[in-house]
Amino acid sequence: MEINLRRCACFGVAGNFTGHLEQAGEAADFTKVKTAESNAPKALFPTYLPHRGEHIPAFLNVFPFDEYRIIFPAGSQNLQIEPELAIICDAIWSDGKVVDLKPLVFGASNDCSIRREGARKISEKKNWGESTKGLAGNLIKIDSFAPGGILDGYRIASFLVREGQVYEYGEDSAVRDYSYFYQKLLTWLVDKLNHQADEGPAENVNLYLNEAHCPQQLMISVGATRYTEFGKTHYLQNGDTSVVVIYPEAHYSREEILKRVERDNLEEDDISVLMQQYVQ
DSSP states (O other): OOOOGGGSEEEEEESOSTTHHHHTTOGGGGTTOOOSSTTSOOEEEEEEOSSOOSSSOGGGGSOOBOSSEEEOOTTOOOEEOOEEEEEEEEEEEETTEEEEEEEEEEEEEEOOEEOOTTOSSGGGGTOSSSSSBEEOSOOEEOSOSSTTSGGGGEEEEEEEEETTEEEEEEEEEEGGGSSSOHHHHHHHHHHHHHHOOSOTTOOOHHHHHHHTTOOSEEEEEEEEOOBOHHHHHOOOOTTOEEEEEEEETTTOOHHHHHHHHHHTOOOOTTOEEEEEEEEO
């Protein structure tokens, strides 16, 4: 199974974990966005597109993923970790529309965000250049993207390491607690990939995808978890290290994961970990 992230079209899902948008101060951006259900995600936003196009903003052609570091944006310090599960899918196309998505692998993602007032589109807070996001190198094969599959037993945890101290940054959360997941998420994604309009903070991603030559694989960061009180009130600083861990709850406890972060001992085949240093 060959995966080249530079050839993938990359997206994030906004509002797929109850309470995150409110904590991030972004709920007001979506007050006019109509959804089928109150707990439905609000929008699909692009973070990277592998080809240039007439309508694709130029910054979306800059490859933003770095497994080891995040570079601070000039003139902005309001950065927060966005701990997420990411999936990479094969996309099945017909006449410029996505007709199906086939999930292949999953891993830890940091959809790092600038808390920027007045940004027109979600994507403007997400990709400010090289080394602005992250995807773990250890991606885990998906046996079945459905109840009963491998992801039923996985959890998302995230930490900030500052001056040798480890702080829980996001709430330790079960993957199964996403508002939309499995087939319900895939159905929602296909609809947004084909029909999302350029309205409010959202963009016409189907237009972008067609200009990007209908990429055969898509990377989707499924949504950020809620923050702990520490994560909600602490922005990132030069020299900090963020850690996002996707781990199976049957094999590791929350306490053991914390101890492994403290010892920098997370290299296991069944754990996907993303560890990035923040630099100016």
